[in-house]
Amino acid sequence: MTTARRVTIHDVAFAAGVSVATVSKVVNGRYGVASSTTERVQGVIDDLGYESSLVARTLRARRTGVIGILVADFEPFSTELLKGAARAVRSSGYELVAYSAGGSGLEQPGWERRYLNRLSGTLIDGAVLVTPTVVDVGYSAPVVAVDPHTGHPDMPTVVSDNQDGALLATEHLISLGHRDIGFLAGRSDLESAQRREAGFRQAMSKAGLTVNEHWVQPGDYEAERADPAAHALLEGPTRPTAVFAANDLSAIQTITVARSLGLRVPLDLSVVGFDNIPESALCDPALTTIDQPIQEMGFQAVHMLLELIGGRALDATHLSLPTALVQRGSTAPPA
């Protein structure tokens, strides 16, 4: 490893025999530089392979031309969102920085505020916060929150229509003829989980069905937590003929548990999930689920952010994207 120092503006200035200011002007295409000088400086820049430091430039200039996506971790949800964000930023002239503290520091709340303080004002012109727990960031940079844990009227947000999705899921089961439907809930501290439960209950009451509270179990959006819940759901004195799980992970776990109990899916038990992650299509039987348009959420969030940065007014500060039923093999009429 040789120790080739970074090429700075000083190196270019020295080599070209001009001042750093002149180089800066050339780099930024400012007026007031003789074309012969511009040419010479540009030649040196090319020779040396100089590129201005984002960091140094950003510290001085007000606009940085970079927008940040702040995530707690790079997992399926956030990376899916990134794809949509990338599409939105394309040909906008902006660059994208996705920032993650690598899972560390997530235990203590407020990571979103810390990230924002560390990056905003410098480096980025605005940020998309992915699933922030604290939405009151007490900071005025343009910010859009995606799938926040709890609603907040003051900050622009993008969510998917969790309640309507849950309604669709439950109505699908009801239309198949199910009456005994269980619900495997999500993380109760999350807005999305509450909406999904609300949608479930709404569909049930709309159909004149009673929710059996023994068949409502906490699943936490996780496979491990969903496991005992699924057992409770399926091993009681009576069991539902169908289960709507608040997300795909717990739905898949429900299928696993059902099979281990000798139940056939979907013959003995129908299962519906929520999110439509790739794993839903791959499990056996393939999961009937509610598609949450994650990429689209990323796209819209960046779109809103760009409007805010540009000083334009938002059409809507709270965007709720439609969900849709994706019917696969895990649901059928009750036996």
Added chain:
Amino acid sequence: MTTARRVTIHDVAFAAGVSVATVSKVVNGRYGVASSTTERVQGVIDDLGYESSLVARTLRARRTGVIGILVADFEPFSTELLKGAARAVRSSGYELVAYSAGGSGLEQPGWERRYLNRLSGTLIDGAVLVTPTVVDVGYSAPVVAVDPHTGHPDMPTVVSDNQDGALLATEHLISLGHRDIGFLAGRSDLESAQRREAGFRQAMSKAGLTVNEHWVQPGDYEAERADPAAHALLEGPTRPTAVFAANDLSAIQTITVARSLGLRVPLDLSVVGFDNIPESALCDPALTTIDQPIQEMGFQAVHMLLELIGGRALDATHLSLPTALVQRGSTAPPA
């Protein structure tokens, strides 16, 4: 939108009635500060919600504690890689910045060098370059390239075993009884495409089979370019009973073309792909493919980078990860 200015170290110093130097010492846990002062300053920091600017800090300090993943765009490959990278960085104390120019600037080559120059030396301590076209970056910061377009002995790289994977794919077809096997090639400027073709030829000659050069068509790793190639492969005077496509996208396109020609897959034509992207499992029939461990590549790349940054020697500068056959529905013995 209120205009709450960012809280700087000066604000803290002023509020606490000390100098910025003292605040800096407290923030960084340096010696030489009275515990009473530390306490008072810390109180103000908490009150004001101060967090030091990554940019400013990074400009001054040699180590930044951040590593960069430089990608041309956020698409399925790079985002998958990100997940593995995130796993590797966890509990390393490092943070992760994924940087993308949003697709712009990709037309002209050398984006990797420009990105590196913009970020390195400041902001990041080292970088993972994803599918760089130019591997000679003429810069000495710790860098690891993943899936580079062309091999380079001087830079640490992580690739998957493209040749062996192609060998596996072709041998799978041969073991099913196929003798007339076509090859839909990838982007010829990419190292990976060359290795895949080499693996194909190796398997053929190993089995004593001749490669029909009419059945070797350029596919470019893209659906659009694969389309005419698949037509050429399947509409000639004679046609192969099986096709190995250099990646999944072109394999899926081959299936589409075959069906449009009235061929049944896998009864009339067997197809194997390479990469194992999610779409491979979802198409009909599900694609038999070679699994490229993308997440693992990201994990290993970051692992190597952390070793380099830590000044440790690498076990191996060129890592090649094993691939494996994933048998699904698109292959069967010839009719």
Added chain:
DNA sequence: ATGAAAGCGCTAACAA
């Protein structure tokens, strides 16, 4: 134990 001051690489007034 504390603070003044220099400077990281760059941009932007302002002078020359």
Added chain:
DNA sequence: TTGTTAGCGCTTTCAT
């Protein structure tokens, strides 16, 4: 047209 100068927010000697 060009160069000088003053910072951006922070860390780090080096005085005090």
